Structures are given as structure tokens and as C-alpha cells.
Amino acid sequence: MADAETELETGTTVGRVRDGTFVQSLDRGLAVIRAFDAQHPVLNLSEVARATGLTRAAARRFLLTLVHLGYVRVEGREFSLRPRVLELGYSYLSGLTLPEVSQPHLEALVSRVDESSSVSVLDGDDVVYVARVHTKRIMTVMITVGTRFPAYATSMGHVLLAGLPDAELADYLARAELAPLTSRTVTDPGALRARLGEVRAQGYAVVDEELEEGLRSAAAPVRNREGAVVAAVNLSVSANRTSLRRLEDEFVPPLLETAAQISRDLGCPASA
Amino acid sequence: MADAETELETGTTVGRVRDGTFVQSLDRGLAVIRAFDAQHPVLNLSEVARATGLTRAAARRFLLTLVHLGYVRVEGREFSLRPRVLELGYSYLSGLTLPEVSQPHLEALVSRVDESSSVSVLDGDDVVYVARVHTKRIMTVMITVGTRFPAYATSMGHVLLAGLPDAELADYLARAELAPLTSRTVTDPGALRARLGEVRAQGYAVVDEELEEGLRSAAAPVRNREGAVVAAVNLSVSANRTSLRRLEDEFVPPLLETAAQISRDLGCPASA
Structure with a gap:
């Protein structure tokens, strides 16, 4: 406890949480909330236990608590999330x-x-969408926000990784598992480092069917008032409909303008 | 524990959670997450303790756990939420x-x-936005979803309350505190009951500066395949710009059409 306190107050690494400090019940309760998703909006007790690895008795205690707090609805034997979440x-x-x-x-x-x-931000080794405007599908915004993809396979990820300080990037390249998501995914750390060097030099990233077959995208960095890369903005296109050349020639220039405008609104000096 | 089990399995009231069943740590951990908001995106340990009513030692344990789980970032003495939430x-x-x-x-x-x-749903005594399209402001969708307002002061609330079974509506009217939010808010349960009767009869609700000065809105019910009211859809207008008469004459008809279309897509028979 004293150790944990010291760690926090001095702001050093808190990744290793000591026994007695870690609140396991909170971890488990959050896992119960996450057990519900688009494919499983309604679950019974056994299904929650299975999805979370909890015993039925434990799953029941967490579900009852969430029902009591207004986060979960129970109807008969079926549980579902309530809007309070x-x-x-x-x-x-x-x-x-x-x-x-x-x-x-x-x-x-x-x-x-x-x-x-x-628009996405880097969270650990993933990019996480915090904003999205889909052509002709306004509400898709909501559904998509919170989506995560591995940084190494996405244009926004390349921009965000390229924006890391050298030491952090080296850490990432040393630890990341670069699994092939398509036949074009860059899986060699050295090759990825070279790609990120190009991104730094040219000021944007293009990824061609490296996350998913048929999907191309370009991304540009969003900078804060200190000039640090804090987010990425992208355009994603269908590989069938839009050639790589058209993506670079026609779409990258307005994308760069957009990234610059957002950066300016965040207080970034125009020259950064 | 056996009682709680029986309660759940038979689907009867679970509002009263017995000691030993209720997981207080989960309650407290969620309160720590909720302590952060638009006005307080960054908090230190003392501020989290104050906002949640926890001791500093307890607040620290929960924060450390959330840091460990990837929900909270710590920089120096400052905590903020991470996109994983x-x-x-x-x-x-x-x-x-x-x-x-x-x-x-x-x-x-x-x-x-x-x-x-x-579009909103009823959650307890509040309406909660689950979808919103703002004229010319697509991204407002995201920011607004999750917003809660007391049902008695909003047009969507009137539609949702009017859609309740009689016994549930009587419970609501008996327990709800109808605080005046503007000089026009209906604060008398009998008067509200009469308004809801009109809403049932005419099939839509209009609220005129009862939630906020300068804001008028109209709402219509969205029904599921059983014909039950499951949501409400509204149009909100500025009282300066749009008269009550224009709201009723020009906006209510397309609003009713929209509600009927959504209901039909949810499987509601066209006649309901």
C-alpha cells in the first residue's frame, strides 16, 4: 500500500499493481458489462459466467449488483444492459x-x-476511433466510436506511431506482435520502422489492404499546441472503387488541409 | 445468497440486494469512472476522493486498479480516462x-x-438519448447520446410516460418529484396525468418551454412488433424562430410519419 502510494504520487510506472491494492471485484464487474455486445445483447446467467470465466455464483453477485445500480435490466432469466452504461x-x-x-x-x-x-488516438498498441463521419450515414458515428484496430496495420496507426518519441517507438517495435491480417500486412519490425520513417518524412501515411482486403486508407497527423502528434485523421476508400494513385493525388491534399485545420483549432502553430 | 439466487431465477424484484450479495467495490469503481466529465476531464487523487466520497486510500486503490486495467491514465499526479472506457x-x-x-x-x-x-428511451424516471441528428452538426450525435432529462418536462418523456401501462404510470405519478424547471413546467401530478391523457388520445406530445426557456419540442411514439411504446422520436425548435402553431401544423405531420416508419422497421404492424 505504501509502495503503491509512493508510485502514484511520484508518477512512476504503475503497471505492476500489488496484491491487496488491485480491486479484483472491479475488474470482474467491468468484464460482466463487456460480456454484452452487438452479437450478445441479451445473456442469461450461464452465458455471462461462460463469457467472463466467473463461477455462476460470482456472475450472479455481479449481475445483481449491476441491476441494483441501474446498469443492467433483468427480465425473467435474461439480462441486458440499460442506457445508464x-x-x-x-x-x-x-x-x-x-x-x-x-x-x-x-x-x-x-x-x-x-x-x-x-479521427483516432493511440491507446496502448491500438488506434481507437473517437470520431467518425461516414458518407451518407450520420448515425454510424456513434456505433463506430470506440472501435479498436492494431496500430501497425492502419494508416492512422502509422501516423500515430511515427509521431511517437524515438524511445517509445523503439519500445513498441520491440514488443509488438505484427500478425499478418492480410497478405499485405507489414509483419517485419525493420520494414515497419522504414515505413514509419517515410511517414515522418512525407507527413502522411497510406495503407493498402494491410488491415482488410479491399480497404485502402490515408491518414495525416493532428498536432496540439506543443506540436506533438495527439491524433490522426483518415479517409478510407474501397480498393475496387478508388485506385492508390487517386487516393494519393486527389484525397491526400484535402486530408492534409483538414488535419492542419483541426491542429490549428487545437492551438498548434501553423508551421508545425 | 440462496435468496438472491431464487429471486433471480424466478425473475422477481431484485431491487433489494442483500448484504453479502452486493459488490460494493464495483459500485465504488464505477463512481470513480463517473467522477470524470466534461468539466473535470483531469482529476488528482484528492479530487477523486472528494467527488466520490471515498477516502484517499480507497480512491487510490480504485484508481490504481483502473490504471492497471487500461481505463485510466496517470501523468504525474493527474488522472484522466483512457479511450478503453x-x-x-x-x-x-x-x-x-x-x-x-x-x-x-x-x-x-x-x-x-x-x-x-x-430518439430516446425511458430509463427509470428519465429519458435518455440514444440517437440524435442535429441540423448541420453531424458529430453532435456522439456528444449528446447518453444525455438524460426528467421525463415530465420533455415531449419525448410525455410520449414514453403516456405509453406506460396504467399501473406503472400511477406508480410514476405517485413517486415523481415534479420540480419546476421553468415557469411553464407542469408540477401538479393531476395536471400531468391530464396532459398524458391528451397525448394518448392525439398520438403525439408538444412541450412548450417546460424543460428550458426558449425550447419547444414535439415527440411521437415508436412502437415494437407488439405495438408497445419502446422509444420516442422528437423535433426540437427554438421558440424564437418557430411558433407553436408552425410546430404543430408543419412539423408534427412529418414527425408522425418518421415515427411510423421507424416503428414499421421494428416490426410494428402498420395499424398500431
Whole structure:
């Protein structure tokens, strides 16, 4: 406890949480919430136990607690989430200026090029969408926010990795497992390092069917007032419909403008 | 424990959670997440303790656990939420068909009348936004979803309350505290009951500056395949710009059409 305290107060690594400090019940309760998703919006007790690895007795205690707190509804033997869980995710989004600042710029970009555009941030080794405007599908925004993809296979990930300080990038390249997601995914750390060097030099990234067959995207960095890369904005296109050449020639220039406008709104000096 | 088990398995009331069944740590951990919001995106240990009513030692344990689980970032003495918390709220949204089904209909309505439109559900005594299309402000969707307002002061709330079975409505009217939010808020349970009777009869609700000065709105019920009211869709307008008469004459008819279309997509027979 004293150790943990010291760690926190001095802001050093807190990755290793000591026994007695770690609140296992919180971990398990959050796992129960995450057991529900689009494919499993309604679960019974056994299914929650199976999805979380908890015993039925433990799963029941957590479900009852979540029912009591208004996060879970029970009807007969079936459990489902209640809208109150939105307060948890929105605690994050509402504290973020990035989605709001990005909004008008993403809209303008999407209406100009008629392709979908997103903003993401780096969280560990993943990019996480915090904003998205899909061409002609306004509400898709909501559904897509929170989506995670491995950074090494996405254009936004390349931009965010290229924006890391050298030491952090070296750590990432040493630890990341670069699994092939398509036949084009870059899986060699040395090759990825070279790609990220190009991204730094040219100021944007293009990924060609490395995350998913048929999907191309380009991304550009969003910088804060200190000039640090804090987010990436992308345009994603269908490989069938849009050639790599058209993506680079026609879409990258407005994308770079959009990234610069968002950066400016975040206080980044125009020259950065 | 045996009692709790029986309760759950038979699906009877689980509001009263017995000591030993209720997982207090989960309650407290979720309170720590909720302590962060738009006004307080970054908190130190003392601020989290104050906002949650926890001791500093307890707040520290929960924060450390959340840091370990990837939900909270610590920099020096400052804590903030990480994007992983989005997984919690989006577990709910992604399991809901309503936002997706509503999407094209809300978009069509907003482009037709050029006013903002939302879909909400009843959660306890509040309406909670699960979808919103704001005229010209696509991304507002995200920020607004999860917003709660007391049902008695909103047009969507009136529609949802009017859709309750009589016994549930009587319970609501007996327990609800109808605090005046503007000079026009209906604060008398009998008067509210009469208003809801009108809503049932005419099939839509209009609220005129009862939630907030300067804000008018109209709402219509969305029904499921059994014909039960499961959501409400609204149009909200500025009282300065749009008269009550224009709201009723010009906006209510397309609103009713939109509600009927969403209901039909949810499987509601056209006659309901």
C-alpha cells in the first residue's frame, strides 16, 4: 500500500499493481458489462459466467449488483444492459475536446470527397476511433466510436506511431506482435520502422489492404499546441472503387488541409 | 445468497440486494469512472476522493486498479480516462437495434424540416438519448447520446410516460418529484396525468418551454412488433424562430410519419 502510494504520487510506472491494492471485484464487474455486445445483447446467467470465466455464483453477485445500480435490466432469466452504461463511456468523450473540434472539419472533408473520415488516438498498441463521419450515414458515428484496430496495420496507426518519441517507438517495435491480417500486412519490425520513417518524412501515411482486403486508407497527423502528434485523421476508400494513385493525388491534399485545420483549432502553430 | 439466487431465477424484484450479495467495490469503481466529465476531464487523487466520497486510500486503490486495467491514465499526479472506457458504453449501443434502424429516418426528417431530431428511451424516471441528428452538426450525435432529462418536462418523456401501462404510470405519478424547471413546467401530478391523457388520445406530445426557456419540442411514439411504446422520436425548435402553431401544423405531420416508419422497421404492424 505504501509502495503503491509512493508510485502514484511520484508518477512512476504503475503497471505492476500489488496484491491487496488491485480491486479484483472491479475488474470482474467491468468484464460482466463487456460480456454484452452487438452479437450478445441479451445473456442469461450461464452465458455471462461462460463469457467472463466467473463461477455462476460470482456472475450472479455481479449481475445483481449491476441491476441494483441501474446498469443492467433483468427480465425473467435474461439480462441486458440499460442506457445508464452510456454515462461511463461518455465520461470520456465529453471530457475530450477533440471530437467537437474535429466535427465541422470532418463534415466538410466528407462532403468534399464523398468518402468516410475518422479521427483516432493511440491507446496502448491500438488506434481507437473517437470520431467518425461516414458518407451518407450520420448515425454510424456513434456505433463506430470506440472501435479498436492494431496500430501497425492502419494508416492512422502509422501516423500515430511515427509521431511517437524515438524511445517509445523503439519500445513498441520491440514488443509488438505484427500478425499478418492480410497478405499485405507489414509483419517485419525493420520494414515497419522504414515505413514509419517515410511517414515522418512525407507527413502522411497510406495503407493498402494491410488491415482488410479491399480497404485502402490515408491518414495525416493532428498536432496540439506543443506540436506533438495527439491524433490522426483518415479517409478510407474501397480498393475496387478508388485506385492508390487517386487516393494519393486527389484525397491526400484535402486530408492534409483538414488535419492542419483541426491542429490549428487545437492551438498548434501553423508551421508545425 | 440462496435468496438472491431464487429471486433471480424466478425473475422477481431484485431491487433489494442483500448484504453479502452486493459488490460494493464495483459500485465504488464505477463512481470513480463517473467522477470524470466534461468539466473535470483531469482529476488528482484528492479530487477523486472528494467527488466520490471515498477516502484517499480507497480512491487510490480504485484508481490504481483502473490504471492497471487500461481505463485510466496517470501523468504525474493527474488522472484522466483512457479511450478503453468507450467499450463500456458502446456495449450498450452496439447491442441496440434502435439507433441503427432510426438512422436513415432521422436523417431524412432533419433534411426535410431543417431542425434537430432525437430518439430516446425511458430509463427509470428519465429519458435518455440514444440517437440524435442535429441540423448541420453531424458529430453532435456522439456528444449528446447518453444525455438524460426528467421525463415530465420533455415531449419525448410525455410520449414514453403516456405509453406506460396504467399501473406503472400511477406508480410514476405517485413517486415523481415534479420540480419546476421553468415557469411553464407542469408540477401538479393531476395536471400531468391530464396532459398524458391528451397525448394518448392525439398520438403525439408538444412541450412548450417546460424543460428550458426558449425550447419547444414535439415527440411521437415508436412502437415494437407488439405495438408497445419502446422509444420516442422528437423535433426540437427554438421558440424564437418557430411558433407553436408552425410546430404543430408543419412539423408534427412529418414527425408522425418518421415515427411510423421507424416503428414499421421494428416490426410494428402498420395499424398500431
